[in-house]
Amino acid sequence: MGRVIVxxxxxxxxxxxxxxxNIGMALAQRNRKVVVIDxxxxxxxxxxxxxxxxxxxxxxxxxxxxxxRLEQALVKDKRRGNLVLLxxxxxxxxxxxxxxxxxxxxxxxxxVFDYVLIDSPAGIEMGFQNAIAAATEAIVVTTPEISAVxxxxxxxxxxxxxxIKKSGLIINRIxxxxxxxxxxxxxxxxxxxxxxxxxxxVPDDEKVxxxxxxxxxxxxxxxxxxxGSAFENxxxxxxxxxxxFLDLTVKDGFLSKIKSFFTKPV
Amino acid sequence: xxxxLLEKLFPNLNDRNSRQEVKNRLQLVLAHDRxxxxxxxxxxxxxxxxxxxxxxxxxxxxxxxFALENSSRVTSLVANLPIIRVKKPEFYTVKGEGISxxxxxxxxxxIQIDEAAIGDLQLELEAVKPTNSEVSSEVKSETVES
Ligand SMILES: Nc1ncnc2c1ncn2[C@@H]1O[C@H](COP(=O)(O)OP(=O)(O)O)[C@@H](O)[C@H]1O
Ligand SMILES: [Mg+2]
Numbered sequence: 001m002g003r004v005i006v007x008x009x010x011x012x013x014x015x016x017x018x019x020x021x022n023i024g025m026a027l028a029q030r031n032r033k034v035v036v037i038d039x040x041x042x043x044x045x046x047x048x049x050x051x052x053x054x055x056x057x058x059x060x061x062x063x064x065x066x067x068x069r070l071e072q073a074l075v076k077d078k079r080r081g082n083l084v085l086l087x088x089x090x091x092x093x094x095x096x097x098x099x100x101x102x103x104x105x106x107x108x109x110x111x112v113f114d115y116v117l118i119d120s121p122a123g124i125e126m127g128f129q130n131a132i133a134a135a136t137e138a139i140v141v142t143t144p145e146i147s148a149v150x151x152x153x154x155x156x157x158x159x160x161x162x163x164i165k166k167s168g169l170i171i172n173r174i175x176x177x178x179x180x181x182x183x184x185x186x187x188x189x190x191x192x193x194x195x196x197x198x199x200x201x202v203p204d205d206e207k208v209x210x211x212x213x214x215x216x217x218x219x220x221x222x223x224x225x226x227x228g229s230a231f232e233n234x235x236x237x238x239x240x241x242x243x244x245f246l247d248l249t250v251k252d253g254f255l256s257k258i259k260s261f262f263t264k265p266v
Numbered sequence: 267x268x269x270x271l272l273e274k275l276f277p278n279l280n281d282r283n284s285r286q287e288v289k290n291r292l293q294l295v296l297a298h299d300r301x302x303x304x305x306x307x308x309x310x311x312x313x314x315x316x317x318x319x320x321x322x323x324x325x326x327x328x329x330x331x332f333a334l335e336n337s338s339r340v341t342s343l344v345a346n347l348p349i350i351r352v353k354k355p356e357f358y359t360v361k362g363e364g365i366s367x368x369x370x371x372x373x374x375x376x377i378q379i380d381e382a383a384i385g386d387l388q389l390e391l392e393a394v395k396p397t398n399s400e401v402s403s404e405v406k407s408e409t410v411e412s
Contacts, residue, residue: 146288153299153300182283182284182285183285185288185292186285193292195339
């Protein structure tokens with residue numbers, strides 16, 4: 001049975017789908033067989049981030065209703081054949097599938113794939129319940145903002161309550177310059193508060209938006225980017241490698257140098 | 267003064283530290299989120315704990331602090347109750363619990379003293395307390411109503 005990992009956050013827009021697409025692709029580049037499941041029924045996005053939107057024919061709902069077989073619904077990535085997408089239905093609501101059905105799908109997929117990554121919708125209602133139902137591990141994505149961290153904390157509690165014992169934390173969109181002037185919580189601050197193991201730190205990077213525009217996960221781009229390397233490192237950590245975290249600290253800027261000069265004890 | 271000038275020019279240099287502020291706010295709100303205690307439960311807990319503690323000590327009501335705190339996903343109830351004074355055991359021998367705040371002296375039991383036994387000090391004592399003739403050193407266990 002492959003590893004079943006849900007990518008979740010509580011709050012929307014913090015980077016769950018971006019993370020799923022990039023980690024899925026990074027694991028595929030390491031020659032793992034990977035299926036990414038879009039569990040955001042009604043608001044599907046994962047197909048867009050992978051650039052596979054034009055190839056979606058059937059969805060998970062069609063499989064469950066017997067319209068098609070599971071293999072027919074899987075969309076193979078055009079660049080990496082060992083990465084496939086199980087699309088969510090766009091014209092249905094989150095109630096069009098239940099946790100038992102999700103387990104049905106995942107247990108079939110887990111027989112074939114090394115990794116089953118489930119991209120969770122925002123919130124903690126039905127869609128979230130579906131997304132976590134079949135997972136044995138979780139990746140909690142947050143940004144260093146108060147509302148995102150609060151929601152992440154809530155989700156961590158719910159994961160624990162639902163017997164998902166193994167959770168890793170990704171802090172996304174960190175802005176080192178803001179941290180340096182004490183206008184943003186640092187990685188250490190957030191990790192200390194949420195108190196689950198850190199498995200990734202992704203800087204805020206405009207290249208993420210460019211990659212979304214192209215439907216091409218950052219980890220595929222030939223030129224290395226900070227966010228892309230961060231996602232590659234996360235994939236390696238998921239595989240059990242020990243990888244140093246990127247050094248995102250801003251070297252002492254001009255102003256803080258002046259200040260520390262004047263505040264030095266005489 | 268250099269620093270002040272710098273901080274005026276570059277307000278961000280001054281750690282008005284929104285980072286520390288947001289951490290504090292988060293820790294407080296998470297302590298509540300994680301505990302599943304309703305504000306009503308916390309308030310009645312606070313009231314009842316104060317009631318019990320106040321039987322033994324006088325507390326500084328203004329400096330009191332009663333809060334949920336959180337670290338490593340464990341919530342604790344942290345109460346800081348500054349004690350002004352410990353209530354003397356004799357207090358419990360006084361009948362009637364309430365001591366009025368306006369004139370606490372009037373509420374204290376009257377103490378009798380044997381003037382003759384003291385002698386020299388008579389003058390001073392007379393100024394303080396012109397007592398009745400009956401001689402007794404017994405402490406009356408009654409509260410005088412003011
Ligand atoms: N590290 C990053 N740097 C810059 N923009 C990012 C980063 N991560 C996510 N974004 C942007 O944030 C938005 C929300 O991301 P998305 O992955 O769709 O979040 P979610 O799935 O949690 O709702 C997108 O526009 C995405 O491009
Ligand atoms: Mg999403």
